[in-house]
Amino acid sequence: MSDTVYIKMDRSVEVTHEKVTIGDIAKIESKNKNIVNNIKPIKILADKPELGNRYVISIMKIIEIIDEKFQNVDISNIGETDCIVEFKKSNTSCKPLEILKTGIICILLFFGAGFSIMSFNNDVSIDQMFLQISGQISEDTVGGAKILELTYAIGLAVGITVFYNHFGPKKITKDPTPIETEMRKYENEINDALVDGHNREDGKLDLK
Known part of the structure; x- marks a missing residue:
């Protein structure tokens, strides 16, 4: 049997x-x-x-x-x-070196994202829009605009945190983040390309 x-x-x-x-x-x-x-x-x-x-x-x-x-x-x-x-x-890489690399990447991402947000706000003239909204609600257009700017900044930070499902090193929920989802898609596409290449006799395999 x-x-x-x-x-x-x-x-x-x-x-x-x-x-x-x-x-x-x-x-x-x-x-x-x-x-x-x-x-x-x-x-x-x-x-x-x-x-x-x-x-x-x-x-x-x-x-x-x-x-x-x-x-x-x-x-x-x-x-x-x-x-x-x-x-x-x-x-077996050096721990301080890894921390330094991570810090440099975080700084680049921080300023890059900040520049993108400021460029977007400048294109839509958000300062002028805040002045118009505060003028319609109250007579103190300057103070109202500052309040709107503050709430806008807080809302932007909260929105980014919720969207990326991360606060510092911790995840808010167990759901995969958008970055993790895109990385899985990228890995699957790479794997599919490797398998297709192997099936066309482009793959490398050394057995035994």
Whole structure:
């Protein structure tokens, strides 16, 4: 009687070691735990920096390797048909340097966003608009305009915070932020392009 082995691959994985096994890129399950323990350590990929740091592995290659090593095993794929393996170096960077880089990026974003907002306000002549609104409501146009400017600044800050779902390092809700959503779309497009390139024999894969 044959044993059924369930394989679930993710769309992409990151590894920090040079040799990749089936257990690194896929989740393996079976009632026969001995088969699972023997499948996971099988080496399927070795990093070669001169060829790049991304590789595409097809589920068909994994099935082929398992069929060569085991008899009477039925394989059922319940995940992705292609997995993109990306080699990354261990995070051994200098902590102060990372803090400095983050600070520089925050400063650039702060002044860049401030310049954009000021340019927009200048184009719509918001100062004149505040004076007109305060003039229609009260006789003190200058004081009314200052109140409107203050509430506008507070509302702008609150709106940005709510929109980006972040206040400092903490998220307001568990929902993904617009930046996270766009980054996931970008990653999916990159992964699709890599898989398409591999299927057209443009991919790089060095097995065993």
